[in-house]
Amino acid sequence: MTMLQITFLFIGFFILILVLATIFKRYQRTILWTAAICMFLGVLFSVGFGYIDVIDGDVPNLPVITSIVLIIIGSALLILGAEKLYLKQREKENQSIPVVTSASNAHSADDNATGIVLTGQLKTELAEKVFAKAIEYGYMKEEGSHYKWTESKVLLAYMCGRIYCGDYPERLKMETKTYWKFGMELFPDTELCVLFATSDIGQSRQNRKDLKIFRKSTSFSSSLPAALFIYNQTVKCAS
Numbered sequence: 001m002t003m004l005q006i007t008f009l010f011i012g013f014f015i016l017i018l019v020l021a022t023i024f025k026r027y028q029r030t031i032l033w034t035a036a037i038c039m040f041l042g043v044l045f046s047v048g049f050g051y052i053d054v055i056d057g058d059v060p061n062l063p064v065i066t067s068i069v070l071i072i073i074g075s076a077l078l079i080l081g082a083e084k085l086y087l088k089q090r091e092k093e094n095q096s097i098p099v100v101t102s103a104s105n106a107h108s109a110d111d112n113a114t115g116i117v118l119t120g121q122l123k124t125e126l127a128e129k130v131f132a133k134a135i136e137y138g139y140m141k142e143e144g145s146h147y148k149w150t151e152s153k154v155l156l157a158y159m160c161g162r163i164y165c166g167d168y169p170e171r172l173k174m175e176t177k178t179y180w181k182f183g184m185e186l187f188p189d190t191e192l193c194v195l196f197a198t199s200d201i202g203q204s205r206q207n208r209k210d211l212k213i214f215r216k217s218t219s220f221s222s223s224l225p226a227a228l229f230i231y232n233q234t235v236k237c238a239s
Helices: 003-023 025-048 062-095 125-136 153-164 189-195 201-207 215-223 225-238
Strands: 140-143 146-149 168-171 178-181
Touching: 003 025, 003 062, 025 062, 125 140, 125 153, 146 153, 146 189, 153 201, 189 201
Parallel strands: none
Antiparallel strands: 140 146, 168 178
16 A cells, blocks of 8 residues: 555545534544544554555655655644634533522512522523422532532432433343433533532543442432422423
8 A cells, every 4th residue: 555545545534533523513522532543543553564664765755754744733633623622612611601699689679589590501490390309308408609419429410410411220131230321411510510519520420421320329319200200291291
């Protein structure tokens, strides 16, 4: 295989990666980083194993060296693009952080009701019902303009994953264990960390992906059936 053929293969691979990153926007950073590493290592291995000769006789093979440089630059551009897209997404999330205010500020001065008002992406019917039940069962409480979670952060991540991402417990036919499966929606980590005045809720969730659900999360999910059942029945009736 000539260097020209290899160059065209890398160009085709580069274009394919851009297309995939455009289609699967949720995984853009992972796709671009993976492609960049593969391209870079592919060049190193090709030179190291002798598939590509950078020396033609006693002189440098300039076309080959130029192609290698272009491929390395392409890898760097993919990494740069991945990080820029990631930072842009983070900025977008930060701009959409909901302002959590007390209900007394949201209503008139005559209304002395207290409570926390969910806004933006966090304001859903299911969230309001489940949070109310969580407070009732003592898993969380209101502290000023934030919620305070009284249990483990993993349990908080499990609850929020079920509310906002469609996470669900899955029991395999041949096993008695139940596993934590992720839904398809993007986890609103920044907004939730602000709401609960904590950090790394999303990381706690990510660390448990496809792992066995601990006993307390199972009992927790069953301790909130009222809100979940009411919401599900509402959706079914509406459809």
